[in-house]
Each structure stands twice: as C-alpha cells, then as structure tokens.
Amino acid sequence: MIRVGVVGYGTIGKRVADAIQLQDDMELSGVTAHSYHYRMRLAQEQGVKIFHLGNPESFAESNLELEGDIHNLLEDSDIVVDCSPKPFGAQNKALYQQHNVKAIFQGGEKADIADASFVAQCNFEDAVGKNYVRVVSCNTTGLSRTIHALQKAYGVKRARATLIRRAADPAADKGGPVNSIIPSLELPSHHGPDVRTVIPEVEVFTTALIVPTTLMHVHNLSVHLKGSPSTEEVVDLFRRTPRVRVLAGSDNIKSTSNIVEMARDMGFKRGDMHDICIWEKGVGIHGEELFYPQAVHQEADVVPENIDAIRAMMGISDMKTSMRKTDESLKPQHLKQATLMH
Amino acid sequence: MIRVGVVGYGTIGKRVADAIQLQDDMELSGVTAHSYHYRMRLAQEQGVKIFHLGNPESFAESNLELEGDIHNLLEDSDIVVDCSPKPFGAQNKALYQQHNVKAIFQGGEKADIADASFVAQCNFEDAVGKNYVRVVSCNTTGLSRTIHALQKAYGVKRARATLIRRAADPAADKGGPVNSIIPSLELPSHHGPDVRTVIPEVEVFTTALIVPTTLMHVHNLSVHLKGSPSTEEVVDLFRRTPRVRVLAGSDNIKSTSNIVEMARDMGFKRGDMHDICIWEKGVGIHGEELFYPQAVHQEADVVPENIDAIRAMMGISDMKTSMRKTDESLKPQHLKQATLMH
Numbered sequence: 001m002i003r004v005g006v007v008g009y010g011t012i013g014k015r016v017a018d019a020i021q022l023q024d025d026m027e028l029s030g031v032t033a034h035s036y037h038y039r040m041r042l043a044q045e046q047g048v049k050i051f052h053l054g055n056p057e058s059f060a061e062s063n064l065e066l067e068g069d070i071h072n073l074l075e076d077s078d079i080v081v082d083c084s085p086k087p088f089g090a091q092n093k094a095l096y097q098q099h100n101v102k103a104i105f106q107g108g109e110k111a112d113i114a115d116a117s118f119v120a121q122c123n124f125e126d127a128v129g130k131n132y133v134r135v136v137s138c139n140t141t142g143l144s145r146t147i148h149a150l151q152k153a154y155g156v157k158r159a160r161a162t163l164i165r166r167a168a169d170p171a172a173d174k175g176g177p178v179n180s181i182i183p184s185l186e187l188p189s190h191h192g193p194d195v196r197t198v199i200p201e202v203e204v205f206t207t208a209l210i211v212p213t214t215l216m217h218v219h220n221l222s223v224h225l226k227g228s229p230s231t232e233e234v235v236d237l238f239r240r241t242p243r244v245r246v247l248a249g250s251d252n253i254k255s256t257s258n259i260v261e262m263a264r265d266m267g268f269k270r271g272d273m274h275d276i277c278i279w280e281k282g283v284g285i286h287g288e289e290l291f292y293p294q295a296v297h298q299e300a301d302v303v304p305e306n307i308d309a310i311r312a313m314m315g316i317s318d319m320k321t322s323m324r325k326t327d328e329s330l331k332p333q334h335l336k337q338a339t340l341m342h
Numbered sequence: 343m344i345r346v347g348v349v350g351y352g353t354i355g356k357r358v359a360d361a362i363q364l365q366d367d368m369e370l371s372g373v374t375a376h377s378y379h380y381r382m383r384l385a386q387e388q389g390v391k392i393f394h395l396g397n398p399e400s401f402a403e404s405n406l407e408l409e410g411d412i413h414n415l416l417e418d419s420d421i422v423v424d425c426s427p428k429p430f431g432a433q434n435k436a437l438y439q440q441h442n443v444k445a446i447f448q449g450g451e452k453a454d455i456a457d458a459s460f461v462a463q464c465n466f467e468d469a470v471g472k473n474y475v476r477v478v479s480c481n482t483t484g485l486s487r488t489i490h491a492l493q494k495a496y497g498v499k500r501a502r503a504t505l506i507r508r509a510a511d512p513a514a515d516k517g518g519p520v521n522s523i524i525p526s527l528e529l530p531s532h533h534g535p536d537v538r539t540v541i542p543e544v545e546v547f548t549t550a551l552i553v554p555t556t557l558m559h560v561h562n563l564s565v566h567l568k569g570s571p572s573t574e575e576v577v578d579l580f581r582r583t584p585r586v587r588v589l590a591g592s593d594n595i596k597s598t599s600n601i602v603e604m605a606r607d608m609g610f611k612r613g614d615m616h617d618i619c620i621w622e623k624g625v626g627i628h629g630e631e632l633f634y635p636q637a638v639h640q641e642a643d644v645v646p647e648n649i650d651a652i653r654a655m656m657g658i659s660d661m662k663t664s665m666r667k668t669d670e671s672l673k674p675q676h677l678k679q680a681t682l683m684h
Contacts, residue, residue: 014607038593042607046676061592171603173596179521214599250403251380254515257556261513264612265356265384271606271613333675334388 002314003029005077005101007053007070007092011169012106013083014039015303017048018269020081022329023307025316029077032070036062049073074099079313081306082106089113093132102130104309107137107194107302117197119144120308121242124319127312135305139163139217140194142276142296143206147223148199149241150234150290155226156202157288162220163191163208169299170214177212184208216256216273217296222289231285234292238278242323243304245275253279256295263297267332272300274330304330344656345371347419347443349395349412349434353511354448355425356381357645359390360611362423364671365649367658371419374412378404391415416441421655423648424448431455435474444472446651449479449536449644459539461486462650463584466661469654477647481505481559482536484618484638485548489565490541491583492576492632497568498544499630504562505533505550511641512556519554526550558598558615559638564631573627576634580620584665585646587617595621598637605639609674614642616672646672 002025006017009031020028030049033040035058040050044064051073052059052066059066067073074080074095079102082089086108093113096103105113114134116126122144127133136144147159163184168175176182184207192206229237239246247253253262264271274297282293307326311317317325328336344367348359351373362370372391375382377400382392386406393415394401394408401408409415416422416437421444424431428450435455438445447455456476458468464486469475478486489501505526510517518524526549534548571579581588589595595604606613616639624635649668653659659667670678 036592038595038604039607171599173599250378253380257513257515262380265381267611269606269609 001025001027002310002316003027003076003078004310005029005073005080006031007073007080007082008084008088009033009037009039009043010083010085011171011299012302012306013081014043015270015272015300016081016083016306017043019303019307019326019330020310021048023325025325026307026310030067030073032073033059035059036064040064070095071099074101077101079103079310081310096132102313103132104306104313105132105134107135107140109134111194111197117194118305118309118312119148119198120305120312120319120323121145122148122198124308124312124322127309129315130313133309133313135302135309136194136198137191138296138298138301139165139191139219140198141301141305142217142219142294143191143195143204144198145241145244145276146221146238146278146292146294147195147202147204149237149244150223150225151199151202153227153237154229157224157226158203158205159221159223161191161204161206161222163189163206164218164220165208165210166214166217166298167210167212168214172214177210179212181212182210184210213256215260217298218256219294219296220291221294222291224288225290228288229285231283234285234290235280235283238283238292243275243301243327245273245277247277247279249281259295260297267334268330269332270299272303273297274300274304274327276301343367343369344652344658345369345418345420346652347371347415347422348373349415349422349424350426350430351375351379351381351385352425352427353513353641354644354648355423356385357612357614357642358423358425358648359385361645361649361668361672362652363390365667367667368649368652372409372415374415375401377401378406382406412437413441416443419443421445421652423652438474444655445474446648446655447474447476449477449482451476453536453539459536460647460651460654461490461540462647462654462661462665463487464490464540466650466654466664469651471657472655475651475655477644477651478536478540479533480638480640480643481507481533481561482540483643483647484559484561484636485533485537485546486540487583487586487618488563488580488620488634488636489537489544489546491579491586492565492567493541493544495569495579496571499566499568500545500547501563501565503533503546503548503564505531505548506560506562507550507552508556508559508640509552509554510556514556519552521554523554524552526552555598557602559640560598561636561638562633563636564633566630567632570630571627573625576627576632577622577625580625580634585617585643585669587615587619589619589621591623601637602639609676610672611674612641614645615639616642616646616669618643
C-alpha cells in the first residue's frame with residue numbers, strides 16, 4: 001500500500017484525493033488545507049484526515065478536527081500530490097526535500113521544478129523511479145494525447161492549434177471575461193512549448209483566446225502529417241487511443257454543454273469527463289492537413305494522469321496496467337462491467 | 343411492487359426513471375422515446391426497457407432494441423409519470439384513460455389536467471388515491487415549500503417574490519437570453535397563482551425576470567407574517583423544514599455556482615440539488631416583513647415530489663414515511679448513513 005498525501009484541496013486536489021481512495025494499491029494519508037471550507041468538512045465526514053498548512057486558528061470556529069500540520073502529513077506519506085495553485089508548488093518543494101518524500105506537481109508550475117513532465121500514454125517511462133514529476137496542464141494533456149497518437153501512427157510534420165479557453169471553472173463566481181473574447185497576446189501561447197516537454201520531437205505552435213464559458217476548453221487543430229491516412233482511418237485511430245473519446249455523429253452531441261450533460265447522465269462523480277472528446281463529424285482532411293476539434297474538461301482530464309504518475313514514480317506498475325487500473329476505478333459503479341459509450 | 347412507466351425521457355424524465363430504480367417498493371416498467379438519443383442507449387445498457395412513442399423507424403440506425411410502443415408500456419404499468427414537455431402531457435392523457443392507468447403530470451401542464459396539484463410536504467393528502475395528479479413546476483415547488491412552512495408556523499398575511507429565472511438548462515446550446523435581462527410582462531407571473539393550487543389559503547403575488555445563466559433559479563422573497571418571530575427563529579424553522587437546506591454563513595457558499603459545486607462535491611448524480619437552498623446570511627426582518635433569498639435547482643427539485651406522488655396515489659404510504667424513504671434513496675452511497683451538510 002502506497003501512502004499518498006494531497007497538498008491543496010481545490011478543483012484538482014479534491015478529485016485526486018477521491019481518485020486515490022478508489023485505488024486498491026494506494027491509501028490516502030491525508031489532505032492539507034489553508035483555512036476552513038465546507039469541502040474540508042465533507043472530506044472529514046468521509047474519514048479523510050485533515051492537516052493544516054498555514055494558520056490553525058482559522059479553523060477554530062469550524063469544529064473541524066485537525067490531525068496536525070503538513071510536517072505530520074509528510075512524515076506519514078511515501079509520496080505527495082501537490083495540487084496547490086502556482087507558484088505554491090515550487091514553494092512547497094523544499095518541504096518535500098526536507099522530508100525526503102517524492103512529489104508530483106501540477107502543470108501551473110514551471111517544467112524545471114521536476115525531473116520529468118508527464119502524460120501517461122506519451123512518456124510513462126520518463127517518470128519511472130523519479131522523485132519529482134510534473135503532470136502537465138489540462139490543455140497540454142489534451143494536446144499531447146491526440147498529437148502523440150498521430151505522431152506514432154503517421155508522423156507529424158507540424159501541429160497548429162487554436163485554444164478556445166474557458167473563462168473560469170464552474171464553481172467560480174468571479175473571473176472573466178463575462179461578455180467578451182480575450183486573445184492571448186503571447187506567441188506561441190505557453191501550451192505549444194509545454195507539449196514539447198512531453199513529446200519533444202513534434203513541432204507544435206499554439207495560440208489561445210479566452211471566451212465567456214466555464215464548462216470546457218475546445219482546441220481547434222490543424223496537423224500536417226507525414227503519412228496520408230483517410231479521414232476514416234484517423235477517426236479509427238482516435239477511437240483506439242486511450243483517454244480519447246470520439247463523439248459519434250449519430251449521437252448528436254454538438255457542444256461542450258452536451259458533453260458535460262452526457263458525463264452527468266453517465267453518472268461520473270461531479271459530471272467529470274476524463275477523456276479528450278473529439279467530434280467525429282469535425283474530423284476532415286484537406287490536402288496534407290488534418291483538421292479536428294477536441295474538447296478538454298479542465299477540471300478532470302489530469303486526474304488519471306496524477307494516479308498513473310504515482311505508480312510510475314513508485315515503480316510498481318507498467319504503463320498499460322496502470323492506465324487500465326486507473327480508468328476502471330474512475331468509472332461510475334454501474335459502468336464498471338460495461339463497455340459503455342466508448 | 344408498483345410498476346411505474348416514464349413517458350418522456352428528457353431533463354425530468356431521466357431523473358425520475360433513475361429515482362424509481364432506487365425505490366424498494368417500485369419497479370421501472372420502461373421509458374418511452376420519440377426518436378434515438380444517446381440517453382436511450384445509456385438507459386438500455388443499464389437494463390431499462392425502451393418503448394417508442396411516435397415513429398419506430400427513427401430508431402432504425404441506432405441498433406436500439408425497442409420493446410414495443412407506448413400501449414405496451416401502459417399495459418405493463420400500474421401508473422405512469424408523464425415527463426413530456428407541455429402540452430404533450432395533456433395530449434397523452436387520453437391514452438392513460440384508455441388503458442385505465444393512473445398518471446402524474448408535470449408543472450408545465452395546466453392545473454385542471456389533474457385532480458390535484460402536489461407538493462409532498464404541503465398537501466400529500468390531496469393526492470391519496472387520486473388517478474391524475476400534477477406535480478407543480480420547480481419554481482412553484484420551491485415557493486410552496488418555504489411559504490408553507492412559514493404559514494404553518496406563523497401565518498402569512500401576504501407573500502411577494504421576485505423570480506430571477508435561469509435562461510435554459512445546462513445541456514442547452516440554444517435558448518436565451520445570451521446577454522440580456524428579460525422581464526416577464528405578465529402580472530402576476532404564473533407562479534403566484536400556481537402556488538395557490540397547492541396552498542390556496544396564502545395570498546401570493548410573483549413577478550419574474552430571465553437572466554443569462556443555466557444553473558439555478560433564485561427567488562427573492564418578502565413575506566408579511568402574522569406572528570413576530572426573530573430572524574434566528576425563522577432560520578431555525580427553515581433548518582427543520584424538509585427539503586429546505588440552510589446554507590450556513592460560515593460555509594461561505596455565495597452563489598448558485600457555489601451551490602452546484604457543493605452538490606457535485608457531495609456526489610449527487612448529475613450534481614443535483616433536491617433541496618431548496620436558503621442563504622442564512624440573507625434572512626432578515628424589517629418591520630413586519632421577512633426577507634430571504636432561495637435557490638431552486640430547476641432540473642432536480644421536483645424529482646422527489648414525483649416519487650412521493652406515486653406513493654400517495656397508490657395509497658401505500660403516509661407523507662412522512664414516503665418523504666423520508668425518497669430522500670434517503672436519492673443520497674449518494676457514502677452519505678446514506680451520515681447526516682451530512684444538513
């Protein structure tokens with residue numbers, strides 16, 4: 001049993017903590033919190049140990065029982081998943097070094113915080129046995145999963161992507177834009193270079209804009225391939241690619257809101273969608289260029305990656321076994337024996 | 343075992359069908375569909391029987407196995423819950439009469455379609471043994487639950503509510519307004535008179551506006567009471583009222599997006615919130631008037647009402663037993679033995 005601590009209990013941290021509890025080879029040693037939030041009470045009522053990171057007095061009024069501070073959590077953990085907002089992961093690294101505990105950081109941190117950046121199906125081996133690994137951001141994860149599949153199958157001359165990014169997460173009641181479109185004025189956007197921390201051999205250039213929606217990001221891709229597959233062959237490749245879900249034309253799922261509704265209907269906790277979703281009808285080839293639109297659930301797609309990174313760093317599993325185990329564990333109960341919608 | 347059919351498998355129908363499957367005194371005899379939708383496949387893969395209502399050829403390409411048509415479903419059901427969009431419920435009534443099957447209609451239909459309009463905690467008795475009952479709309483349900491509690495405890499001279507309505511349901515990718523506020527130009531809005539189909543003795547007047555959001559409705563209420571309770575007493579009353587949830591000030595849940603996030607965190611399927619949520623810090627008394635804001639999850643609050651209406655009409659349970667049974671069944675697995683967040 002690997003004892004895993006989670007530092008930071010926000011959008012990603014709460015999901016990673018839930019996912020750890022679903023693994024039969026891991027145990028959640030506890031989670032940290034800066035200050036009281038109803039989520040901490042929910043966690044405690046489900047038997048999760050809470051450790052403070054900051055000022056214990058901010059919990060005084062909450063009746064929340066604290067198990068100790070982050071040092072106590074680290075003493076009791078083989079590895080931690082740091083889900084703090086940037087740049088707190090980098091600040092926390094010294095603590096992990098001091099306690100000689102392996103650590104996973106999230107994609108908001110700079111790549112050089114870790115020995116490897118990670119997307120399970122692309123470079124699992126790079127993380128094996130490492131002490132510090134960075135799971136890349138939701139957008140980089142999404143780009144890496146599909147571009148890597150194309151690179152392996154046909155070779156990629158160059159990949160271009162326009163990222164249409166969500167303004168804020170669903171729980172946010174501030175953040176923007178409310179009614180405007182904001183182009184990112186960095187060229188390339190940081191996502192392209194970030195993809196190359198995972199698949200360095202591919203030439204990727206990305207641009208990004210933010211739009212007033214909270215549900216998912218959408219990437220609009222154009223990829224020059226070395227090979228010349230048919231549209232059908234590419235769709236079939238995507239169907240066979242792990243953690244990529246092709247939305248069949250006949251299912252008439254037309255928008256990010258439709259995708260989120262499907263995930264809710266399927267019974268995933270919080271309506272999460274861990275797969276990158278590609279609209280089948282949007283896949284097409286024009287000359288040498290392959291075009292496709294894909295949707296990325298920013299709250300969820302990196303969750304299975306964090307679980308696989310734990311297995312890689314602890315050296316207890318190969319890629320395929322870990323990914324299969326992780327994906328099966330995250331399915332809603334009634335889907336566990338079915339091969340549903342995929 | 344009561345055999346229940348569900349006619350119409352949209353926002354409400356799919357939830358009611360799920361809820362029926364969670365009851366130990368009911369069995370889902372099947373659901374109907376007009377044409378193929380991925381939801382029907384999801385349902386079939388979970389063992390739900392599908393009956394067509396309309397053109398069976400529209401299912402030809404879907405590989406969906408149909409059990410027959412709506413007549414076959416009605417032959418196999420003791421009662422149906424009609425979740426068709428208005429005015430199809432009224433059109434379907436002749437079928438139910440022909441097959442001598444009891445039927446529940448939704449709040450979009452006119453009140454005179456049924457022998458009683460229904461909110462379990464307000465007028466369960468009115469539905470006992472009836473053949474046709476109408477579960478009122480999400481908004482009317484929300485208003486009825488809290489105003490009825492006030493009426494019972496203190497007496498209500500008059501109730502006034504401004505309804506700030508969501509533009510469309512989350513899955514919608516059309517509907518409006520996108521970026522505007524639309525005042526309802528009917529006075530009163532239909533909600534006030536509709537509340538009186540459930541609690542006729544209370545004088546209620548409502549006005550409504552639609553705003554560009556999809557998550558929940560919010561009602562802003564001002565109620566002239568006959569008694570003179572303190573704010574604390576009213577909050578305490580709401581805490582003790584079934585299917586009403588007081589959002590503690592210390593939990594810092596400030597918006598509809600925060601409420602939906604809490605429901606997701608708690609693990610309710612689809613992130614549903616069946617309770618009417620009242621912000622504790624928004625409850626206040628000014629002179630004779632009580633003010634409070636409440637949020638209504640339009641996709642979910644009527645779901646338990648439909649289940650209770652079945653028990654009332656079949657005469658198999660009293661109000662308290664039915665409501666307790668229903669509420670317990672809808673909780674996520676890990677909350678079943680806890681008294682969480684309430």
